[in-house]
Amino acid sequence: MPDHFAEPDTASDATALDTTALDTVADELYAVPPDEFVGARDAAVAAARERGDRDLAKAIGRLRRPTKAAWLANLLARHRSAQLDGLLSLAGGLADAQRTLDGAALRQLSSKRHQLVAAMAREAGRLAQEAGDPAAESVLRELQGILDAAMARPEIAEQVRSGRLTRTLSYTGFGPEADADAVPAPAPRPAPPEPGAAPGPAAADEGADDGAADRVRLERLRAERDRRAEALAAAEDEEAAARAKQDADEAAREEAATAREDARRRVAELTAELEAAREQERTAATAARDAETAAKASARAVGVAASRTARAQARLEELDAQLNATSRTE
Known part of the structure; x- marks a missing residue:
């Protein structure tokens, strides 16, 4: 589960050691994918021990493996530092907008923040x-x-900028923390009448009513601010739910597309197998017809040969009978 504003972790708490060497090793380790981190860290520990630097070896051994999301943040800090600074610089504008309760600025900066974060x-x-x-x-x-x-x-x-983040952090509020005592700037008051102009019927009471009117206006603006803040929170919740639904739908679409491609590939394979089987069937059918024709021809040849054999046998027997008869008469 992600930590919610846990205190930032440090890459190491080592003090009595060569911090430059530790920084070099840490920079190298937090650049590798999380799955390779432990093996790379163990190799760095072993190398430090071989050099006889036991303090450095212990400090390296305390470096923690980053989560996958923390590693991605480290990639941004290393390879997209300018863009990351540009994104984080929005925090000041958001804080100013919240301190002054500037709803238009909040909406604009919030929209820009969502776009840049994505x-x-x-x-x-x-x-x-x-x-x-x-x-x-x-x-x-x-x-x-x-x-x-x-x-x-x-x-x-600052921890994100360091490129050595190890934990997945999250925030469920809106933008930077606002000043609890923030009040909206009062609306501009109408310009005073020009000299010589006749005062209105209520001019005499304006001085006495200014304080009460300002308080009423302030309360009204505070109530309006609360209403708009609630509307903004509801809109953000709705947007977050919509984004989560979009992400889920995108994942489902990718899964379905993959399944469709697998099915198409399987259909192509089966179609090829079926065509090959049909070709084999056609070849076998041709061979069977040829064999049937050959068998019939052989059968006819056997019949002809058998007839010849029978006639030859009969002629031989006839001749033998004649010989026997001749021999008896002599």
Whole structure:
């Protein structure tokens, strides 16, 4: 399960050692895919021990294997640092918009944030593909949660920028934390009347009512702000549900497309096998007809030969009878 604002983890708590060497090893380790991390770390520990640097070996051994989503964030920090900084810089604008309760700015920045977070997740997916370790849609969604958390908490942003994130973090709120005492800026008051203009019928009471009117206006704006914040939260929840549904549908579509391609390939294989079997059947049928013809011809030849044999036998017997008769008369 993802951590929810757990304190940022450090790559190592080593102090009495060559931190430059540790940084070098850590940079190398957090660049490899998570499945290869443990083996690479163990090899680095063994190499440090062979050099006699026991403190470095212990520090390397304490480096933790990153989750797949954390590794994707590390890829962005290493290969797309400028774009990542651009995304995280939105946090300041979101905080300002929340402090001033600027609804229009909040909506605009929130939309831009969603677009950039999704774009950065897709870019991380391409980097993972290039690294030979493709990321599933569920992992890309976890990465989006990490980026949202980085925009909400400066300490998490720094951890993401370090390129050594190990845990999957998430944030369920909206943007950076807002000032609980934030109040909307009051609406501009109408310009004072020009000198010499006749005051309106209520001019005498304006000074006394200004304070009460401002309080009423402030309460009304606060109530409106709460209503809009609730509407925004509901819209974000609806958007999150829609995105989750879209991701699920996309995954189902990819699965169905794969199944369809497998079925088509199997149909092609079976069709080829069927055609081969039919060709074999045609060849066998031709051979059977030829064999039948040959058998009939052989049968006819046997009949002719048998008839000749019978006639020859009869002629021989006839001649033998004549010889016997001649021999008796003599």
